[in-house]
Amino acid sequence: MTAVPALSVEDLSVEFRTRSGVVKVLEHVGFSVDKGETVALVGESGSGKSVTAFAVMGILDAAGKVTSGRALFGGADLLALGEHDLAEQRGRELSMIFQNPRTALNPIRRVGLQIADVLVRHGGATRSDAPRAAVEMLKKVRIPDPERRAEAYPFELSGGMCQRIMIAIALACRPALLIADEPTTGLDVTTQAVIMDLIGELAGEAGMATIFITHDLALAAEYCDRIVVMHAGHIVEAAPGRELFAHPRHPYSAKLLAATPGETVSLEKLASIPGGLPDLRRPDLPACRYSDRCERRLDQCAQPLPQRTVGERHVVACWNPL
Amino acid sequence: MTGDMPGPLLDIAELAKRFTVGARQGLLARATSFRKPVAPLPQLHAVDEVSFTIGRGETVGLVGESGCGKSTLVRLINRLLDPSSGSIRLGGAELADFKARTFASNPHRARIQMVFQDAGDSLNPRFTAADAIADPIRRLKKMSGAKLTARVEALADMTGLPRELLSRFPHQLSGGQKARVGIARAVAVEPALLILDEPTAALDVSVQVVILQLLQQLKRELGMSYLFVSHDLNVVRLLCDRVLVMYLGKVVEQGPAAEVFADPKHPYTKALISAIPQAEPEQRIGRLRLGGEPRSPIDPDPRVCRFYGRCPKGTPRCAEEMPLLHPAGPARQVACHFA
Secondary structure (H helix, E strand, C coil): CCCCCCEEEEEEEEEEECCEEEEEEEEEEHHHHHCCCEEEECCCCCCHHHHHHHHHHHCCCCCEEEEEEEECCCEEHHCCCCCHHHHHHHHCCCEEEEEHHHHHHHCCCCHHHHHHHHHHHHHCCCCCCHHHHHHHHHHCCCCHHHHHHHCHHHHHHCCHHHHHHHHHHCCCCCCEEEEEEECCCCCCHHHHHHHHHHHHHHHHHHCCEEEEEECCCHHHHHCCEEEEEEEEEEEEEEEEEHHHHCCCCCCHHHHHHHHCCCCCCCCCCCCCCCCCCCCCCCCCCCCCCCCHHCCCCHHHHCCCCCCEEEECEEEEECCCCC | CCCCCCCCCCCEEEEEEEEEECCCCCCHHHHHHHHHCCCCEEEEEEEEEEEEECCCCCEEEEEECCHHHHHHHHHCCCCCCCCCCEEEEEEECCCCCCCCCHHCCCCHHEEEEECCCCCHCCCHHHHHHHHHHHHHHHHHHCCCCHHHHHHHHHHHCCCCCCHCCCCCCHHHCCCCHHHHHHHCCCHCCCEEEEEEECCCCCHHHHHEEEEEEHHHHHHHCCCEEEECCCCHHHHHHHHCCCEEEEEEEEEEEEEHHHHHCCCCCCCHHHHHHHHCCCHHHHHHHCCCCCCCCCCCCCCCCCCCCCCCCCCCCCCCCHHHHCCCCCCCCCCCCEEECCC
């Protein structure tokens, strides 16, 4: 694999202003995705996975504010681009698949036209060619009987089919970067497998960089080259998938793996993670946001977090790693 | 009413539910039916002649993709829906004859309870945790006053819900705490059978573990039987003694969970187990992927195997003769000509 980062996120911090105070949702988040590489962002709800994606795409909620950092993509800093320039990039170079396809699709427009819209807006297709190209995209995501399905409205299609339409829209203009935010949540396992295979295959074909957001560690390990583990707005560990499963170094990653029902463990052997996420509004948040839950805590942990390289592309933010 | 009867706790025999689809509604339908006899309306076979049992203290897992009839089956057993035919016997009593509309006031109501999928959506937002837990006890056990309060507190302790949270409303509780309220409410009237519909689907893994362990412990302490509906096959494998696999309204395979997972016999079960994500690449060899969409459940041809068309095997015989559930090993059954 050639190590050309398609996207490089550096020192990204995001705050949300709420009635009950400022919430430090992301702090000094940094990672990169190479061309043709698939990177998973994993963590529990509230860990900042989606906010990271939204910040990169420039679709943060109005209450959210990027307070520091850069997101370098094709020579430009996405975080510094104006709304007009960003809108040109989204859909063409940057693309996103959302969690719930039924709410993300337009309910009153035929799905073929929704794909055609993207091709006209970003792909340089004409209104008369676009519908035919849309049917081609439907074929590509393996929708049976594409000519007829192009005429359907989202409510006439199953959840798996709607997700394929979303994929077709996202990939219509062959983007350089795809962000998939829990694309298979709510789908059956059999459908999930087919959808994930499809994303992997199409991404590989086009040499696309992919960020895959999930809370399912096994799914991340199966489909991604590297896994980035997030906890309370920090990246605590980043490693190749198999390496992370075999040798997790951050105490939180280890606990997360121990809590995941897998191949051989019994219910008694599964361990929960003590404590909860810290309140991110606290003015005195500790340097390590896991330290209140951690069994391996040292006095040193009050110091700013280190970035320790512990192996080939394996980085852990911990003073006392496993 | 006591569970002293021999035999299984729940005995489902040839249970079926068919929904009429495409009916013309209201006055117009009645007016036209005077003139000429209309052709029978199409029927959607949601649950088709399903038979199985659940033993005392047993946990049975029910798996299958959305639209396979799991939820309809659960609603039939739970007596929220009237079956088209078949029997539902619970500890010797026939429940299929009672009407779903009046079952809420039936003395058998307390014996089957349910934990719903999303604890947030299934709790009344205007009820505190204590109200939610007390409601079924008040209605079905006619308890009130200090006795009721004591019972609610005992249930909170049993399900690991701190007592000081009892006065809170659902929006003031975390996902795990809401799940505990949902469980406390369901076990409050001491049911013999607890139906769990994806009880941990909305929870993070760390919370899921705690809730699954709580369910396991409650089952032992209270001697309940579980019918556990889930998409997560890893959870089913951990929690269930036996597993039923449904496809388009039919049970296509059943047997001890460990055996079914280690050696699935029906091609659909094989595909289902192949779809479990695997971190280890060696585990991914020889996987089966399902293409296409399921057949239509509306007026299905009774001779054609329901899985025909999607099945990698699919021979002409499968399109002429519906495979019946037949024994495949000591405690196993499978509905496939080739298993």
